[in-house]
Amino acid sequence: MALKIHNATKQFGHFTAVDGLSLAIEENDMFGFLGSNGAGKTTTFRMILGLIDPTSGSIEWDGKPIDYSTSSHIGYLPEERGLYPKMKVKDQIVYLGRLRGMTKHEASVQLTRWLDRFKVPEYADKKVEELSKGNQQKIQFIASVIHKPQLLILDEPFSGLDPVNVELLKEAVHEIKDQGSTIVFSSHRMEHVEELCQNLCIMQKGRPVVQGGLKNIKRDFGKKNISIHADFDLSGLKELDGVLKWKQTAEGVRLQVDREETAEKVLQNIYGKGFIRKFELEEPSLNDIFIEKAGASYE
């Protein structure tokens, strides 16, 4: 069951938030939907969910337009978290599960499983407002997956979580994928996207500026990084043809070069000048690509 977006545009008055977006997300993919602030990610998610209509274009899930009758197959973790603060976790999740077609018993069993999984079984009887922001986020995540959705949309799922909880959530997302769901998520943390996604799209001002498989995107970018640790001055490399960026690091320098062959020139240039502890040619990071294509850094 694939998600297909055909030439979707969303205008708010005269402002175009999403501009002719076409995307095909295959069944069981873990797809990264990236872009700088205001690029149109949440607007796209809201269109996918049928919360707002595209001004033009269409969105299909499993070959059909998405409407509320199919929404029980969809899970959504919104960027603006929306749990009822005064309600107990148990009551809230069971209520949301029932809205999505589960029995009370099924929803309770799933809630217990998830709370155990997140190592917080005692939260069932707590009010949401009694939990920290990060722990509320775990509950919100449970709310979005309790009914085992076929399509799961996660808007910034890792924001506000400590590294231990980020790992717990990543494992949970993997498990949901392994059970067959299709997952689309946005994140400003490029390293999470690199770790989790095979396919992605980078949006800028409502338009996709990069899309495809992560490996191909890196290969097509062309530029490479070189990490050098050495005991002598490497500042002369700034002037070498083909060296695009030069950055001092704790143990040496990191260069961005225009292509692989330039790495050879760099090595020839420093060979014999002193002790080289490390010389490594690296793929560009997704952050490098993001900065160049979307014009901003999240590091």
Ligand SMILES: Nc1ncnc2c1ncn2[C@@H]1O[C@H](COP(=O)(O)OP(=O)(O)OP(=O)(O)O)[C@@H](O)[C@H]1O
């Ligand atoms: N209901 C609305 N009315 C008017 N403008 C809107 C509305 N919703 C979104 N926008 C505008 O559309 C643009 C895209 O917003 P959107 O929330 O989709 O961005 P985003 O990529 O999710 O950004 P962020 O990373 O900051 O969450 C923004 O300029 C935003 O101000």
